[in-house]
Amino acid sequence: MVPLSYYLVLSGVLFACGVTGFLIKRNIITIFMSIELMLNGVNLSFVAFAAHWHALSGQIFVFFVMVVAAAEAAVGLAIIIAVYRTRETLNVDQVNLLKL
C-alpha cells in the first residue's frame, strides 16, 4: 500500500510545476497547459484523500473538475485561435491590451 503522503507530495510537486510554468512562461498555450497541470495536481490529492478516507465525495469532485477543465479547454483554445488570428502572436506580454 502506497502511503498517503507520497500522493500528496506528488500532487504538490505537480501543482508547484504548474504555478511555476504559469508564472514564467510567455506562450499562451504553455500557460494553458500549466493551468491543466495545477488542476490535475489538485485532482490527484482529491482522489488520494478519497481513497484514504473511503469517502466518495472526493471522487465526485474530481469528475466535476474534469468537466470544467474540458469546457475550459474548449473555450480557451477557441480564444487562443482567435487571438492568434488577430495578433499573429502567442506571447502574452504582447496581448495586454483589450483594444487593438
Added chain:
Amino acid sequence: MTPDLHLWLIPVLPLIGAAINGFVGRRLTRQAIVTVAIAFCGASFAMALYVALRFSGLAIPHLETLAPWIRAGSFQADFAFYVDQLSLVMLLVVTGVGLLIHIYSIGYMWEEGGFYRFFCYLNLFMFFMLTLVLASNYLLMFIGWEGVGLASYLLIGFWFTKDSAASAGKKAFIVNRIGDFGFLIALFLMIKHFGTLNFDRVFQFAASMSVENATAGLLTAIGLLLMVGAAGKSAQIPLYVWLPDAMEGPTPVSALIHAATMVTAGVYMIARSHVIFERAPTALMVVAIIGTLTALFAATIGIAQTDIKKVLAYSTISQLGYMFLACGVAAFSAGIFHLMTHAFFKGLLFLAAGSVIHAVGGEQDMRKMGGLWRKIPWTWATMLIATCAIAGIPGLSGFFSKDEILWRAYQASWAYWLVGVVTAFLTSFYMFRLMYMTFAGEYRGVTSDHSIVQEQAPARSRPSAAQAHHGIHESPRVMLIPLAILAFLSIVGGWIGVPGSLGGSNRFDRFLGPVFRATAPAVKPQHAAPGETAPPEQTTEGLESHTGRGTELAFTGISVFAALLGLYLARLLYLRRPALPERIAAALNGLYAAVANKYYVDELYATLFVHPVVEGSKHILWHGMDQGVIDATLDNSADATRHVSDSLRHMQSGNLRSYAGWVAAGAAVVIAYMVWTGTR
C-alpha cells in the same frame, strides 16, 4: 415706575457713526465724514445732557435693562445700564470732552490721509468708553474696557506705515493685556464667590462682609487684582511704559484717549468698586502707594523730556498717580473731581500742544521752538491757562482738585502728602519749563520751514506739506474754539467743588456723596501707613470740626508755594539764564542721563521680560517646539508614508503575471504559516 431714558442710545449712537464711516466712509467727502462723526457724537452728548436734566427725578441708581445677554444657571449678565452720580459725571466728561476733541480733529486731521478711518475709530472709541462708563455689571464694563484698548491700539497705530507708531500700538495693547489679566481673574473670583457680576449684587455681597483688617482675604485679593487691571489701563507703575510711546498717535487721540478719558477708566473702575476697596485696607494702601510713587516718578522723568508731547504724557501719568492716591486714601470723590478737572486741562494742554506742532509744521522738539507766543497768541493764552490749572495756581480748576487730594492724603499719612507736594512742585516746574521753552525767548527752529519739513518728514508724525510752507501760523478757528471752551472749563471747572476750608461747600463731594458714603463699612478701616491722623473716609464736613480750617489753609498755602516755586525756578532756568540748565545737567551727569532716559525702565523691561520672551519664543517655541517637534512630526510622517508608498507602488504594475506571482507568494506564505503552526 422709573422713566425709561433709552440709555442704550448713548453708546450706540457713536457706534452707528463709526459703522457709517467705517463701511462707506471711503466714498464720502470729508465734509460728509465730519458731519456723520460730529452728529452722532453730538447726539450722544445731547442724550447725556438730557439724562443730567432728568437726573434729579430718578431713583438712584437708575437701572435700565436693554436685553438679556448671558443666563447660565444662577449667573446672569445683561446688556443693562446703570446711572448714578458717578456715571453721570463720567458720562458728561466723556461725551463733552469727546465732542470738543472731535471738533478739534476736523481742523487737525483735515490734510491727512485715512480721514474716514480716523473718525471711524474715534467714534468707535466713544462707543466703548460709554459702554464702560454706563455698564451695570463688570462683564459689560470689561467689554468696554477691552474695546477702548482696541480703539487705543488702532489710533496709536493710526500712521501704521511708520514703524515706531505700529510698534507703539502693539506695546500699548500688550501691556494692557497684562492688566486685563488681573482684571479677568478678579471677575472670576467674583463669579466664584458672589455668583454674580452685577454691580448692585456684588456690592451687596461685599457690603455684608467685614473689613479685612488683620488678614488679607477674598476682598483684598479682588481689590489687588482690580488694581492690576487699573494700573494697566491707567498707566501706573509698573505698567505705565506704554503711555509715553502712545504719543505716536495723532495729537487729538493723545488728548482724548491718553489724557482725558480712557486712561482714567482705571480710576473710575476703582471708584466704582469702592465698596470692595473700603473693606480691603491692604489693597487700598497698595493703591495709594502705587499712586504716590507713580506721581513722583513720572514727574521727575517729565522734567528732562524735550518732546512736547512726551512731557505731557509723563505729566498725565503723574496726575493719574494723584487720582490713585486719592482713591487709595478712600477720598474717591476727590479722585473723581481731579479726574474731571484733569480731563479739562490736560485735554486742553494736548490740544494746544497739537496746535503748536501744527503751527511749526510737525516739529515736536521743544528745543527747536521758542518765541511762539506772538505768532500763535490764542494757543499761547489757552495753554497758559491750562498750565496754571495743572500747576495749581489758585482759582483755577486744578488747584481745587489737587488741594483736596493733598489734604485728604495728609489725613491718611504725612508721607503721602509730602510726596504729593513735591510732585506738585515738580509739576509746576516742568509745565512752566514747557511753556518757557515753547513760547518765550527766541525762535530756535530753522526759520524757513522748508528744511524742517524736508528733514523731519519721514520721522515726524505729520509731514503735511501744505501747512509747512506757510510759515508759523495760528490754527484754524475749528481748532481754536474747542481750545477756548476747554480753557473756560479749566478755569471754572474747579468752582463746583471748592473745599470747605476755602469758603466753599464742596458741592461736588456732596453730589457724589450718595455713591461713596451709603455703603461705607460700619467699622472704619484703619489705614496702615505710618503717621496716620484720621480715618480716611470721613466726610469733609466731619473733619472740619477736629482738624480745623486753619491747618487746611496752611496746607493750601504750602502747595501754592510749591507751585509758585516751580514757576519761579522754571522762569529762572529757562527764561533768565538759559545756559544754566545745561550746566546743571552737566554737573549731575549720571542722574540727568538717568532721568532723560526715563530711568532706563524701558531698557530694564526689555532685558527682563521682552528679551527673554522673544528669545525663548524663538529658540524654544519656534525652533524647538514648532519646528523641532510639531513640524518635524508632520514632515517625517509624511516623508515615511511617501517612501513606503513609493516602494509599494511597484506592486501595482498592471502586469497580470506579476499579480499572479503575488497571489502565489501570498498563498505560499499562508501555507508555510499553517505548516509551521501545525508541526509545532
